[in-house]
Structure formats: structure tokens, C-alpha cells
Amino acid sequence: MSDQKFIAVAGCGHWGKNLVRNFAELGALATICDNNPDTASHMAAQYNVSASTYQEVLANDDIKAVILASPAPFHFDMARDALKAGKDVYVEKPITLKTDEAQILCDLATQNDRILMVGHLLQYHPAFITLKEMVLDGKLGNLQYIYSNRMSFGKVRREENVLWSFAPHDVSMILALAGGEAPIDVTANGSAQTHSTIEDFALIKMAFKNGLAAHVNVSWLNPFKEQKLVVIGDKGAVVFDDQQDWSQKVMHYPHVIDMSKDMPSLNKADAVPVAVTEGEPLKMECQHFIDCVENRAQPRTDGAEGLRVLDVLTRADKAMGN
Numbered sequence: 466m467s468d469q470k471f472i473a474v475a476g477c478g479h480w481g482k483n484l485v486r487n488f489a490e491l492g493a494l495a496t497i498c499d500n501n502p503d504t505a506s507h508m509a510a511q512y513n514v515s516a517s518t519y520q521e522v523l524a525n526d527d528i529k530a531v532i533l534a535s536p537a538p539f540h541f542d543m544a545r546d547a548l549k550a551g552k553d554v555y556v557e558k559p560i561t562l563k564t565d566e567a568q569i570l571c572d573l574a575t576q577n578d579r580i581l582m583v584g585h586l587l588q589y590h591p592a593f594i595t596l597k598e599m600v601l602d603g604k605l606g607n608l609q610y611i612y613s614n615r616m617s618f619g620k621v622r623r624e625e626n627v628l629w630s631f632a633p634h635d636v637s638m639i640l641a642l643a644g645g646e647a648p649i650d651v652t653a654n655g656s657a658q659t660h661s662t663i664e665d666f667a668l669i670k671m672a673f674k675n676g677l678a679a680h681v682n683v684s685w686l687n688p689f690k691e692q693k694l695v696v697i698g699d700k701g702a703v704v705f706d707d708q709q710d711w712s713q714k715v716m717h718y719p720h721v722i723d724m725s726k727d728m729p730s731l732n733k734a735d736a737v738p739v740a741v742t743e744g745e746p747l748k749m750e751c752q753h754f755i756d757c758v759e760n761r762a763q764p765r766t767d768g769a770e771g772l773r774v775l776d777v778l779t780r781a782d783k784a785m786g787n
Contacts, residue, residue, distance in 0.1 A: 470495040470514070471529040471758075473522040475543060477508045480557065481534030485512065487751040488532065498522055500535075519543065523550040530580070530758050533557060536624060541566040544581070548573040553580035555754045558633040559778060560771035567775050571768040580757050582764035583771030585637035589750035592705050592714040593638060595741050596696065599703055599717070600642055606700030609722075611639050611679040613694045616687035626664040628655065628782055631683035637766065637774045638694060639671065639679045647773055648673050653781035658686060662787075669781045699724065703739070715739040 472493045474485045481499075488494040489512040496515045499505035509516035522528050523546060530553040533543050541561040547554045548570065560583045561567045574581035587593050599605060613635035622630050640646070648671035655664030669681040692707040701719040717737045723730035757764045 469493070471527065472532060472755075473498065473517065473525075473528045473530070474532040474534060475499070475519055475522065476534035476536075477504060478534070481532075482508065483747055484532050484534050484557075484751065487745075487748050488755075489514070491748070491751055491755060493755050495528060496522060496525075523547060523552070529553060530555065530754070532754075537562055537629070538624075541570065544570050545573060548577055548579050548581070551577065551579070553582075553758045555582045555584060556771075557584040558586075558637075558771070559583075559629060559775050560768065561775065562629075564772065564776055564779055567768070567772040571772055574768050580754075580761070580764060581768035581771075582754050582757065583766045583768065583774075584750065585634060585766040585770070585774065586746055586750055587634045587638055588641060588766050589753060590705075590707070590746040591744045591749070592707065592741050593694070595715055595739060596694070596703050596705050597641060599739070600696065600698075604701065604717070605696060605698030605703060608642065608677050608696065608698045610697045611642060611677070611695065612682070613639065613680075614682045614691045616682065616684040617690040618687060619685055621659055621665065621685055623660070623663065626655065626657075626667065626782075626787070627683050627685050628653070628664060628667040628669070628785070629778060631685065632667065632669060632681050632778060632781070633774055635681040635683070635694070636669070636777045637770070639681070640770070640773055640777070642696060643673055643677055643679075645770070645773065646673055646675075648679075648777065651777055651780040651784065653784040655785045664785060667781070667785065669777070671777065701734075711741055711743050712738055715741050 473496045475498050477499050496517045497505050497509045498517045498519050505516040531547040533556040544554050544556050615631045650672040653669045655667040658665045665686045666684045671679045694705040696703050699722045704716045719734040721732040
């Protein structure tokens with residue numbers, strides 16, 4: 466818990482209110498701002514903090530860090546102004562909508578010695594952290610294929626397609642498991658059903674230099690909710706299913722694929738639940754940002770990581786004809 470209130474949250478709508486709650490509970494929230502002053506005032510009163518305009522936040526030397534939960538088209542301008550004002554910045558995904566703008570933010574953070582972190586929430590999920598540790602420990606052997614399904618029925622957006630809305634978290638996890646390496650090839654296709662140009666379904670495929678392949682399947686018109694990441698190696702597989710109870714969120718399948726002969730030998734094994742320490746991913750992410758600000762440490766999902774994810778999304782969106 467922080468002993469100083471030094472954070473401002475800009476944007477307290479659908480997702481921003483969750484950030485407000487967590488930073489307040491962690492003792493770091495100083496003020497709130499929103500395009501709707503009444504919304505900001507109401508939430509500020511709820512958490513016993515002040516309401517401010519964004520310009521007041523930037524001019525306030527007591528505010529050391531800014532949390533941006535505004536719509537994606539505003540991310541670049543708001544983050545740029547905050548970095549120039551000497552603030553550390555946490556920006557919700559995607560970091561920006563253009564790779565050149567994301568690069569500018571990364572450069573500004575470096576030039577001004579500021580923290581720049583992107584809200585790729587699932588990298589802070591205890592289940593993913595456990596899964597990643599298994600991969601790093603070699604329990605799955607050489608990774609061969611990763612796929613992620615993130616699907617539900619609603620909420621349909623009009624400001625962005627399903628790729629930009631759903632896929633950033635999955636792309637972020639896959640790149641982390643791939644060691645931060647950028648894919649050498651990105652393809653995608655999508656389908657627009659409820660709008661003439663905004664895709665409701667999208668499938669992204671990635672290929673990496675070391676032979677690893679991956680895909681991400683996203684939809685907000687799926688008849689049921691699914692949030693599942695499957696990682697397959699030559700010594701086993703692991704499944705992170707966020708719809709399951711904590712005791713079943715991570716399942717290890719110690720299958721072995723023997724490639725020593727002309728015909729591969731598949732040795733099947735029973736699934737084994739993996740112990741995961743329970744915790745609220747968003748609170749852990751918020752605490753990570755506080756720790757980085759206080760200790761001047763590099764965030765797990767820093768600006769460079771956000772740029773790598775954005776590059777994949779941009780390439781995929783272009784492959785869909787956008």
C-alpha cells in the first residue's frame with residue numbers, strides 16, 4: 466500500500482471506474498478527471514478525493530503519475546502531454562492507434578526518464594504468471610503452437626472492431642511466451658455482420674522465426690463466453706481457462722510428442738491441475754505500476770511491449786483490408 470496519494474485517473478467510465486477503485490484501495494489515488502465533470506465529481510465524492518480538469522492535473526506538481534482510461538483515439542495526445550509535463554503514465558490498451566505515435570511516446574518516456582506502462586491486464590493474472598513460469602522452466606519443452614479464444618455475446622462496439630477491442634490481451638500474452646520476439650508473418654481475416662465495415666469476428670495468425678506458430682480467435686457475437694489460452698510444446702501442454710474456478714484455471718497436460726521416428730509417437734497423459742495463488746489481476750497490475758513509480762523500475766508491460774503488440778494488431782488489421 467502506498468503512503469502517498471500521487472495518482473490521477475483520467476476517465477472514469479466503463480473501465481476507468483475499476484481503476485479508480487483499485488488505486489483508491491491501494492491508497493494512491495489523489496484526484497479524478499473526466500470529460501463529464503458531473504461524473505468526475507460524483508466518483509470523487511465516493512472515494513473522498515478531489516475532482517480536477519486534465520489541465521489542472523498536468524499543472525499539479527503533487528501528481529506524479531497519470532492513469533489514462535480515456536477512449537483509444539485520445540491516448541496519444543493525453544499521454545504525450547503528461548510525459549512532457551513530467552508525469553509517469555499508465556495508459557490502457559491499446560497504447561495508441563498508430564505505431565509511429567507509440568514510438569514517439571516511448572522516446573518521450575526515455576528522454577524524460579518517465580515510466581510508461583500499458584494496461585495489458587492478463588500479464589498480471591496469477592494464472593498467466595504461473596503458466597509463463599512453467600514455460601520458462603522448460604516443463605513444456607520447445608513451444609510449438611499457441612492459440613487463444615476470446616469470445617462472448619456482446620458488447621458490440623462502434624468505435625473499434627473486435628480485433629482492437631478483444632485481441633490486445635491475447636497478443637500480449639503470446640508475445641510474452643515467445644520471449645518478446647516479433648512474428649515474422651501476421652495474417653488475419655474477419656467478418657462484419659452488424660455493421661458494413663466493423664468486424665465482429667476476427668482470426669489472427671502469427672508465425673515466428675523459431676518455428677512457433679500462434680493464432681487468436683475473437684468475437685463478440687459468439688453464442689457463449691470463452692476465454693481460453695492453450696500452449697503446446699513437445700513435452701506437454703497447458704491450458705489457462707479463465708472461465709473455470711481457481712482450482713481449475715490452469716491445467717497441465719504432460720503429453721509427450723516423440724519425433725525421433727518417421728511417424729511421431731503421441732504419448733497421452735491425464736490432465737493435472739496446477740496450483741495458482743488467487744488474486745485480482747487488476748489490483749496486481751495497479752500495484753505493479755505503483756511499485757515501478759516508487760522504485761523507478763521498468764514495467765512488465767512497458768511502452769516498448771505496448772508498441773510490439775500494436776505492431777501485430779496494425780499488421781492484422783491491414784491484412785483484413787482496413
